[in-house]
Amino acid sequence: MSRPNSLHLLPSTPQIRGLHTFIRNKDTPRDEFIFYSKRLIRLVIEHALTLLPFTDVTVETPQGIPYEGKRIATEKICGVSILRAGETMENALCEVLKDVRIGKILIQTNLDTGEPEV
Template identity: 50%
Template sequence: MATVTAPTSQTAPASIPPSVCTLAHTAQLEALYTIIRDKQTSRGDFLFYSDRIIRLLVEEGLNHLPVVPKSVKTPTGATYDGVGFEGKICGVSILRAGEAMEAGLREVCRSVRIGKILIQRDEETALPKLFYSKLPPDIAKRYVLLLDPMLATGGSAIKAVEVLLENGVPEERIIFINLISAPEGLRNFCSKYPKTRVITGWIDQGLNEKAYIIPGLGDFGERRYCL
C-alpha cells in the first residue's frame, strides 16, 4: 500500500505576510481538512473534526503569547525554573460562525472570558457594519484571541479589529485565529493591521467571482448549526 508522507495540496501565496503563521501541514492535518471539506460529510462528523482543528489552532495561538520567568517548588522539594504567561487573555468571537470556536478555547483555557462581536454587511454601502458587541470591561488590559473560522475578503475581521482598537486593545495584543484563509483576505488584513498575528490552519487558492473561498468548505455556519 502506498503511503503519503507529506501533504501537497496547500496553495499559498508566493509571499506570506510575516505576521501569518500556519499549522504544520502533516498528513493527519490534511486528512482532517479533507473530511470537513467533503460535502458528503455528516453534520456530526463535521462538528467532531472541525473541533479537532480548532483546538490545534487555539493551542498554536497560545504559543504566541509572551511569557515571563517563573520559579516553582516541585513535590520533591526542588526548584524548577520555568515560565508563566505574562498577562490575562480573553477570546472574542465574530458572530455567528466564530462562536463555534469558543468551546475549543474553553477546553484549553480554564474560565477564560469571551466577548462577542456581530458584524454584517450594510445593504446601502456594501461595507461591513458593527451591529452588536459585548466585551469584557477590562479587555484593554488583556491579550485577545479573535475567533472566526473563515477569512475571505477580510472585511469582517478588519472591522472586528477596529472595534477592539476603539476599546483600547493594542494591535500587537490581538491574535486572529481561523481555519481557512484566502490569500486576498490575508493581504487585505495584514496590510491594514501588520502588528496583529494571524494563526490560520490552511491557505486556500483564492476567491471566486462571488467572493467564496476556493476550494473552501462552503458556509461554515450553515454546516455547523443547520440540521
C-alpha cells in the same frame, strides 16, 4: 506573494491534512464533521497561544524538586468572538484558558453600500 507578518499558519502536518480531509469530504457524516472540526479548532487555539509572550518560572514538584517552566506573561486575556461563525471557537478557547472572558462583535453588511459595518 508574501503574506503579512501578522498572519500565522498551522504547519501542514499529516494530522492537519487528515483533519482537513474529513472536514472537506462531502460524504463525511455530520457528527464526524463536528468532531474533526472541533479537533482542528482546538489545534488553532493551541497554536495561537504559542504566539503569546511567556516568562520563565520555577515551581516545586510534589517530589520537592524544582522545575524550570514557563507561564503566559500576561494576566488578562480575552477572546473576541465574531458572531455566528466565530462562536464555534469559544468552547475550545474556554477549554484551554481557565476563566477567559469572551466578548462578542457583530459585523454585518450595509445593504446600501455593500461594505462591512460593526
